Amino acid sequence: MNKQTRHTFYARLAELDPNPTTELNYSTPFELLTAVLLSAQATDVGVNKATKILFPVANTPAGILALGQEGLESYINTIGLYRSKAKHLLETCRMLLELHGGEVPRDRESLEALPGVGRKTANVVLNTAFGVPTIAVDTHIFRLGNRTGLAPGKDVRAVEDKLLKVTPAEFLLNAHHWLILHGRYVCKARKPECWRCVVNDVCDYRSKTMTPPPGR
Template sequence: MNNKKRYDILTRLRDNNPKPETELNFSSPFELLVAVTLSAQATDVSVNKATDKLFQVANTPQAIFDLGVDGLKSYIKTIGLYNNKAVNVIKACEMLINLHQGKVPQNREALEALPGVGRKTANVVLNTAFGWPTIAVDTHIFRMANRTKFAMGKNVDQVEEKMLKVTPAEFKVDVHHWFILHGRYTCLARKPRCGSCLIEDLCEFKDKTE
């Protein structure tokens, strides 16, 4: 795919949704960090149902740490892998309290040192909470980037590297939201909705659907 076509794709996505936002509910960088950690292999809807109740009771590192692992589990038990996630979130809260004065660090290395926080989660927090031009590649972005041929790669790291390289600066802060939402609602895994896709004529996917 050439850069002109990429620019046109991003322009259409921006025109359609000028200020894209995550579908996770949060009101602080810490709440976002917890929500993204809980969202691994879970839907945003299931995470929101749990955190809407959790954050009413505890929405700071100290408050969630005070709940303890078992107390936290009672709020997130409807989410997949909740046992491991509860342990990781409590450990992360302890580190935030002891190492970062209870604040979420604006630093990739410090974020990725937190239990349960990998590169993708760090990218989401840096981008969505702090406005960094990072691109968090999830399954939707990986599929869409390869399917359209916008940024092809054999794994998420390769796709992230390629997207960072080919995405103009003016689009970098929002591109991961556009791709997630487009992949979630239009460029579906099993049968993409090509007929209702606003970038169908620019996409280089060969097996388009009606």
């Protein structure tokens, strides 16, 4: 894509959804960090069901620690890998209390030093909780960047770096949300719904499906 095409791409997604945000339910940076930690290899819907029960009981580092391993597991055992996630979350809570006064740090280095927090999780927290113009590349965004020609790359870091370079500044803050939602609901992995895609005419994907299957 050239510069003008990329601007058109984002402008159309922005017009469709002017104020995009994460589908994880949260009300504080710590709740967001917790939800993102729990969301690895799990759906946002599944995480929201668990945190809907967990957060009214414990939504601070001290509150989570008070539950202990077994207590925390009892709230999140419907989520995949819940035992290891509970362990990581408890260790994260300890570090937040010991090193950051119980607050979620606002810098990448400190976030990535927390157990279970990688670059993608740090990017989500920085962008969604603190308004930092980062782009967290998951499987949806990786696929979208390569399939559409928006930001081709051999791995997630390459796609992230390319997106940060080519995304127009006016769209950078919300780019992560537009791309992940578009990849999740329209530009799907196996059967992209090109017939209802608002950017299908500026997309480089060669195998477009412009006619919906019967019954759609």
